[in-house]
Amino acid sequence: MSDLYTLHGFDPSPYSVKMRALMRYRRLPFVWQATGNPRDAAVAAGLPPVIPVLRFPDGRVMNDSTPLAYALEREHPGQRSVVPDDPGLAFISDLLEDFGDEWITKMMFHYRWYYEADREFAQVWVVSSRNPTMEAEARGQAMQIFNDRQVGRMALVGCTEQNRPVIEESYCFVLDTLDRHVRSLPFLLGSRPSLADFGIYGQLQILSVDPTPAAEMRARAPDVFCWLMRLDDASGVEGQWIDAAAPLPEAIVGLLEHAAKTYLPFLAANAQALQDGAETFEVELLGRPYAQGPFRYQGKCYDALRKRFAAMPAVARDRVASVLEETGCLRYL
Numbered sequence: 001m002s003d004l005y006t007l008h009g010f011d012p013s014p015y016s017v018k019m020r021a022l023m024r025y026r027r028l029p030f031v032w033q034a035t036g037n038p039r040d041a042a043v044a045a046g047l048p049p050v051i052p053v054l055r056f057p058d059g060r061v062m063n064d065s066t067p068l069a070y071a072l073e074r075e076h077p078g079q080r081s082v083v084p085d086d087p088g089l090a091f092i093s094d095l096l097e098d099f100g101d102e103w104i105t106k107m108m109f110h111y112r113w114y115y116e117a118d119r120e121f122a123q124v125w126v127v128s129s130r131n132p133t134m135e136a137e138a139r140g141q142a143m144q145i146f147n148d149r150q151v152g153r154m155a156l157v158g159c160t161e162q163n164r165p166v167i168e169e170s171y172c173f174v175l176d177t178l179d180r181h182v183r184s185l186p187f188l189l190g191s192r193p194s195l196a197d198f199g200i201y202g203q204l205q206i207l208s209v210d211p212t213p214a215a216e217m218r219a220r221a222p223d224v225f226c227w228l229m230r231l232d233d234a235s236g237v238e239g240q241w242i243d244a245a246a247p248l249p250e251a252i253v254g255l256l257e258h259a260a261k262t263y264l265p266f267l268a269a270n271a272q273a274l275q276d277g278a279e280t281f282e283v284e285l286l287g288r289p290y291a292q293g294p295f296r297y298q299g300k301c302y303d304a305l306r307k308r309f310a311a312m313p314a315v316a317r318d319r320v321a322s323v324l325e326e327t328g329c330l331r332y333l
Ligand SMILES: N[C@@H](CCC(=O)N[C@@H](CS)C(=O)NCC(=O)O)C(=O)O
Pocket: 012, 013, 014, 015, 016, 049, 050, 051, 052, 063, 064, 065, 066, 101
C-alpha cells in the first residue's frame, strides 16, 4: 500500500488549488492527478461529481474541500494544522473560509463568465488542462460546450447583471482590505496559514489569473498577489497564531464587517427562502437589491456555521461573541 495521497483536480478549479496548497503546507505527500476529467474519480466512487477528489493512502475516496480539510486534521493531528488552537480563532477561521468558498466564488464565477476576454481565456484554460493536444475541431467544440454550460449557470449562482455591482464592489473591498493586512502579517491569523487563508486563496488564485480581475488585483492590491504566491507552496513556512486574547487585526475586523453586510445576510435570506419553498429571494446587500434562487448547499453551510458557533466552549464563545457583535455578524449566528 502506498503512503501517497492522490489529489484529482485541475488548475482552473478554485477548490482544487485550495486543497493542493493546503496539502503542500501540511507536507502531506500526494500525487497531483490533473489529466483527463478528474470528476470521473468522484463518479467512480459514487460521490457527487465535483472536484477536487482525494484518494487516501488506505483507498478511501472523498470530496468537498471543507470536510476533506477536517478529515486530514483527524488523520494527521497536530502536524502543521490549519485550524488555530484557540476555538474562538478557529471559528473566525471557519467563518472566513466559508466566506471565501461560498461568497468570493461568486466573484470568481462572475468575472470568468461575464467579460468576453475572461470567457475566452477560461475556455482555453479548462479544455487545455483536460487535454492539451486535442485536435482543433474537437477542441473548439469542447470550448463552446463548456462556455455555454457555465454561462447557462450564471443566474443560478447569482451572477446576474442586477447583482454585478454588489459582486464587483465586494471584490474591490476584499482586495483593498487584504492588501493592507498582508503587509503587516503574512497570513490572516498569524505568521502561519489557517483554513481561512486557503478558502480565500482558492478563489482569489483563479481571480489572479483570469484577465479582468487579474488586472484589477495587480493594479490595486499587488501584495495580495504576493500572498497568493506565498500560499501556493507554503511548505517552508514555520509560524505562530496571533494571540487569541488580543484584539483581532483591523483588516480581519473589516472582513467580518463586510461578511455581515454581504455573505451572512445572503445566507439568512437563502435559508428563509429554502424554508418557505420560494423560487427566488431578494435581499439588500451594500445598499443594493441582490436577487437569486435559493441554493441548498449554502443552506447546509449556514447550518454548519451556526452549529459550530453553538458548540464552541463557553469561554471562547463569549470572547469571540463580542467581536462578532461589534462587526454585525452575531445576529446571523
Ligand atoms: N464545496 C465543494 C465545491 C467543489 C466544486 O464546486 N467544484 C467545482 C469545480 S471548482 C465542480 O466540480 N463543479 C462541478 C461542475 O462544474 O460540474 C468543495 O469545497 O470542494
